[in-house]
Amino acid sequence: MTTERTLVLVKPDGVERNLTGAILARIEAKGYRIAELKLVTPERSVLEQHYAEHEGKPFYEPLLAFMSSGPVVAVVVEGDRVIEGFRSLAGTTDPTTAAPGTIRGDFGRDWGEKVQKNLVHGSDSVESAEREIGIWFA
Ligand code: RTP
Ligand code: MG
Numbered sequence: 001m002t003t004e005r006t007l008v009l010v011k012p013d014g015v016e017r018n019l020t021g022a023i024l025a026r027i028e029a030k031g032y033r034i035a036e037l038k039l040v041t042p043e044r045s046v047l048e049q050h051y052a053e054h055e056g057k058p059f060y061e062p063l064l065a066f067m068s069s070g071p072v073v074a075v076v077v078e079g080d081r082v083i084e085g086f087r088s089l090a091g092t093t094d095p096t097t098a099a100p101g102t103i104r105g106d107f108g109r110d111w112g113e114k115v116q117k118n119l120v121h122g123s124d125s126v127e128s129a130e131r132e133i134g135i136w137f138a
Contacts (some may be wrong), residue, residue, distance in 0.1 A: 005035065006083045007132040009121035010073035012066065015039075019107055020073050023120060026089055026103060032079035036137055041071050049135045062115040074136045083129055086122040093118060 008027065010020050024034065042050075047064045054060050077086060091098030095108025095118045104118045111117055123129035 001080045003078060003080055004082045004126065004129065005076055005078050005133060006086050006123045006129045007121070007136060008075040008077050008086060009136075010075070011117070011119055011121060012070040012072060013117040014107075014119040015071050015073060017107075019119065022107070023103055024073075024075070027075075027077055027086065030079075030085065030089060032077045032082050032085065034075055035078045036074075036076040038074050038137075039071050040074060040136075042068055044068060046135060050132060059115050062113070066113075066115045066117065076133055076137060083123055083126065087124065090118075090120050090122050095119070 010023055014020060014023060028034065044064060047067050048055075051060065051063060051067075054063065079085065089103060091102025091104035093104075094110075094116060095104040096110045098105035098108065098118075100106060103120055108117065108119050123132050
């Protein structure tokens with residue numbers, strides 16, 4: 001088993017609702033380690049790189065507007081199988097139907113907006129994690 005690193009973002013909705021502590025507590029309680037952490041309001045260029053795979057989709061511009069609307073907490077989290085493990089902690093993308101017990105399922109819901117405000121981001125593969133950590137912690 002090799003130790004992995006993943007990029008976690010507490011999105012602007014999570015920071016604004018004062019849920020950063022509750023979200024980080026779940027990561028730590030699961031046994032993962034916080035390796036790096038910073039609070040930043042992301043530049044558009046950072047978000048364009050981060051969300052390159054979604055360019056052209058209907059939610060792309062609303063997503064970039066939302067993600068640059070306020071501070072985000074960017075975290076590098078370390079642990080065995082942490083990439084899969086954090087996505088399991090986060091729950092599925094749609095916060096209205098994400099399972100109770102997950103971050104999105106417990107704290108999120110729809111707010112009648114174009115973009116899904118779902119509190120957190122987590123890298124989805126080893127390649128994405130290394131790419132995203134390079135973007136946020138250049
Ligand atoms: P993430 O990348 O943030 O960890 O979330 P994810 O893999 O579960 O979702 P993904 O498909 O990569 O989409 C990225 C983010 O875009 C927003 N979104 N809104 N309105 C919509 O239908 C819609 N679809 C996606 C969400 O904030 C999602 O996390
Ligand atoms: Mg994704």
